Amino acid sequence: MEHNKLQRRFIRFYGRVQGVGFRYVAYQAAQSAGATGWVRNEFDGTVTMEIQGTEVQIDKALQILAGGRYLRIDRADSRSIAPIPGEKGFRVRY
Numbered sequence: 001m002e003h004n005k006l007q008r009r010f011i012r013f014y015g016r017v018q019g020v021g022f023r024y025v026a027y028q029a030a031q032s033a034g035a036t037g038w039v040r041n042e043f044d045g046t047v048t049m050e051i052q053g054t055e056v057q058i059d060k061a062l063q064i065l066a067g068g069r070y071l072r073i074d075r076a077d078s079r080s081i082a083p084i085p086g087e088k089g090f091r092v093r094y
Contacts, residue, residue: 008037008052008083010028015074015077022071023092033057040093051090052083081091 013022018041026039026049035053042048049060066073 003055004011005054006052006083007055007058008050008081009055009058009078010081011049011076012042013049013052013073013076014046016072017068018045020068020070022068026061026065027045027090027092029061032064033061035061036084036087036090038091038093039081041070050081052087061090 007028023036023039026047029035030037030039033053035051035057037049037051039047039049051061053061073080
């Protein structure tokens with residue numbers, strides 16, 4: 001993959017990821033990295049995210065997220081999906 005090519009990933013996070021500010025940290029991380037997409041709590045206790053940007057932007061956001069104070073990511077399943085042209089911003093979905 002090219003480092004500056006637009007990519008999009010769907011990621012499901014497992015661990016202590018709800019009730020610990022995970023979505024807020026994800027939002028801040030994406031904003032800081034210049035990535036777009038969304039994050040949402042799921043009924044099964046996981047958190048899902050679609051994040052879009054360059055490989056560098058996505059990796060930066062995920063590094064910031066992994067360093068969140070109260071959360072604990074035990075596992076993250078990730079797959080590449082088609083980018084959404086013209087997407088603006090990163091949002092928390094409810």
